[in-house]
Amino acid sequence: MDFLMDESLAERLSRYFDKAGLKFSSVKVLEESGRDVWDAARNYFNDAAHFREDGDLVSALAALEYAEGLVDAGRMLGLISAEHTGELE
Secondary structure (H helix, E strand, O other): OOHHHHHHHHHHHHHHHHHHHHHHHOOEEOOOOHHHHHHHHHHHHHHHHHHHHOOOHHHHHHHHHHHHHHHHHHHHOOOEEOOOOOOOO
16 A cells, blocks of 8 residues: 555544544433443444554544444434534545
8 A cells, every 4th residue: 555545544534533532522322222322332433543553544444434323323313412413524
């Protein structure tokens, strides 16, 4: 993989982590069944951080997207709330 592609992915991942961090910091569980959704999302977020620390940026991005997808799904189902729901750039 060439250096420029890695650099671009690293920058994008950094922006995604910043925005996901805002969203995750505002999550509230609204229904008891939302706890499982929230726990899974946090686990994926933590996995993403570990992958990034290990230099596995592709896996970090995939885990982060899973985490955000779980938060979004939980929010759409009324199981959790998240104040910061802006689109990732």
